[in-house]
Amino acid sequence: MDKRPELTREQLQLIYDNTSDLVFLIAVEGPDRYRVEHVNPAYLARTGLGAEEIVGRRLEEVLAPEEADYVRDQYGRAIDGRRPYAYETRVPLRGDATYLDTTLVPVFGDDGACSHLIGVSRDVTGNKRERQALAQEKRRAENYLDIAEALIVALDTDMRITMLNRKGYGLLGYPEGSLTGHNWCEVCITPEKRSAFERGFRSFIERGEADRNINYVLTRSGERRLISWANAIIRDENGRITGLLSSGEDISDRKRAEQALIASQRVLAADEVVSGVAHDFNNALQGVLGNIELALAHSDTERFREHLHSAAKLADDAARRLRSLRGPSNARQDESAERLEVNEIVEDAIAQTRPLWKDEAQRHGRSISLTPRLAQPSPVVEGNRSELRTVLYNVIKNAIEAIGELGEILVASEQEDGHAVITVRDDGVGMDSRTSTRVFQPFFSTKGLEAGRGLGMSAAHSIVRAHRGDILVRETSPGQGTVIEIRLPLAGAARADAAPPGTRNRTGAPGRILWVDDDADIRALAESYLGAIGHEGDVVDSGQHALAMLDGNDYAAVITDVGMPGMSGLDLARHIAVRPGPRPPVIAVTGWGDAISEDGRLPEGVAAVMSKPVRLQQIREILDDLPDPEGA
The missing domain is CATH 3.40.50.2300 (Response regulator)
Incomplete structure (x- = not known):
């Protein structure tokens, strides 16, 4: 085996005299008693001391008391460990705070006692400041992540969560830090979309480019939230792709508002078409009915009058059907309006639908439970009892039809911001976005012609709007059920258009x-x-x-x-x-x-x-x- 060449004394002295590191020799005179025996030129140059100011002096004569205690403790650790020992210290050199990394090598004599310590100190102030700057930048970034309004998540190339900010944990409903290391796709993506998400993620990583996208995330409680994502590829210092960084905005409420607006616009458009048809048809009916009534007034033949009465009744029926088609939003509510307890309307509707969710369901082997959760005292509104009961009947009927073999319906009432709020929640098949935006349109149905004409929810929409209220799909998604919300203004002052007493008379006198x-x-x-x-x-x-x-x-x-x-x-x-x-x-x-x-x-x-x-x-x-x- 080749032996490494040994350095001569002159070579060692040359290194000792010219190295930029601070080299010193400490004599060990007893427990906790140390004296500086020698220092190299770099030590004197860096500290600005003369040799006579440090060589031959005890530790406590060179350092301040607190600093001397710290250094004495490090020396003791090196001796007790009987091997090289490293530590960091902060000292003032020439008025500047300087960080030194020091390595101590204990030297033992034949008697086993430590006689000297050889120390080498290296100035690491620049590195220390860089590390401090990096740590400060990291703390600043972490603070930003914690206060950011966006959901921010970092995934590695295996879709494992390496970072999720406070907003993300709050939205998803998990304790902070609990998802680190978990697979994002398995925990937070809805089951039916996991394959598509994984394909998209792999495409981002393979291409080295990430596009914006929108998808649903699954919260701890099972709620689905729609998130709009901005994505960026993460690379290390060598340019190697290490993962994906995504910033997401929760747009669930905005999307529902947009869908509600679209649905409302479509209902209004359908109403415009029906209005035109109704106007022309009513003009024609006016001629038919008017001539029949005049014929009745001048007919003495009883059988002839019976036929005319029958024709008049059919014309009346046609007119009523047209008014029903346009909905009660075009009918004045004043004469039929009364103060109503919302809870009574809910209880009536539950009783009316009982044959559907109880008797008929059981005959077909289905098990459906309907639970009321009513505010006490009951909110009070003004309106037409029969029409509002019809609204709830249609909404509950839709919920029943959405449930398969087993399910639950919850009907709740509450008072909020000057409104009575009725919610009907089912755990049925739910609706996709296309269906939820059309559910209140006339003639729209997902059940086919055999099951209905698609007018129930349209009529409900018209009735609620006629009562100055609103009805909307608050929550729904395929496989996750639906929540329909009905908001009606609480009973208040009389309508401004009500005719004051004494403004009408009944003279009955003929006039031109x-x-x-x-x-x-x-x-x-x-x-x-x-x-x-x-x-x-x-x-x-x-x-x-x-x-x-x-x-x-x-x-x-x-x-x-x-x-x-x-x-x-x-x-x-x-x-x-x-x-x-x-x-x-x-x-x-x-x-x-x-x-x-x-x-x-x-x-x-x-x-x-x-x-x-x-x-x-x-x-x-x-x-x-x-x-x-x-x-x-």
Whole structure:
């Protein structure tokens, strides 16, 4: 074996004199008694001391008391360990704080006692400051991660979690630090999306590029939250890919709001189409029903009258179906509104649906439980009891149909921010985003033509909106059930459009009537109607013509169609309301439904509204109940 060449004394002295490290020799004179025996030139140069100021002096003569105690303790550790020993110390050299890494080598004599310590100190101040700067930067980054509003997660190339910030743990519902080392895909991705997530992750790593994406994460409680991600590849100092860093924003609530807005817009669009059809069809029904009623008034043959009565009933049924199709949002609620306890409505709806979720379900081998959780005392709202009961019936029925062989429905009531809130939660099949945005559209159904016409939830939407409330899909996803939320304003002051007492009279006296309609068939019918109810009057084809007639005639009332070209019936009512002289009350006739304003109030200048097709008895009653003309 080759032996390493030994250095000569002169070579060792050369190294000793020229090294930049601080070399010193300490004589051990007894327990905790040390004297400086020698130091090299670099030691003197770095400390700024002369040899006479340090060589031959005891430890406590060279160092401050606290520092001497610390160094004495390190010397003792080196001797007790009987092997090289390293430690770090901070000392002031030439007025600067200096960090030294020192290695001590104990030298033992033939008697086994330590006679000397050879020490070598290296200035590591630069490295120390770099490490401190890195530590400070790390603390700053950790503080940022903790206060960041985004969910921030780092994964290694095996999808294991190496870092998750405080926001992430809070959103996911786990204790801080508990997910480190766990597989993100297995813990936080919904089961049906895990394969797709893994493919996307592998693609990012293989390409070395990461795109933005959106997916659902699964919380500890089983809730699904929709997250929008910005992703970046993590590389080490050699450029090797070590993982993926992702910053996520929870957009679940925003997405639900967007879907609710889209659904509302679609319902409004469908309502516009139905409105147009209803208007034209009601005009036609007006002609049919009007002629039947006139025939009845002049027929003496009983059998002939029976046929006419039957035809009139069918026309009435058709008109009611049209009003139902448009929904109660176009009907004034004032006359049927009453103070209602929400809990009573919920209990009634549960009782009404019991044959569906109890009896019928059991006959088909299904087990469905329905649990009420009602606020005490009950929230109180104003509205139509039958219609609100219909809303809950339809929502609960949908929940029942969404459940398979075994399931649970929870119906809850509470009071929140000036509203009564009713929630219906089921653990059924749930809905995808496309279905949840269309659930309130007329004629939309996932059950096929055999199971229904797709009007139940549309009708529920219309009824709730008519009660100045809102209904929305609060939570849903495939396989995770659905939560429907209904919000209704709590009972308060009377509606501003309610007619004050004493504003109506019932004179019943016949008077001249001005009837305005652009449809020639309706005008012909109007002349016969006025004669049949004992009134005289004039029939004209436009708002402009009506204003001209008002200047030279005294009318007890004006009956006008709403939808006319040029000047509409509502425009005519506003002109009459501000004209000088007598201002007869205006009755608006519409083929669009009973209400002709979004908030259900009577428009300016309108005293009453009749929905086509109108009946003779309806005209009599409204004319009898009108106030006297203003300005007369």
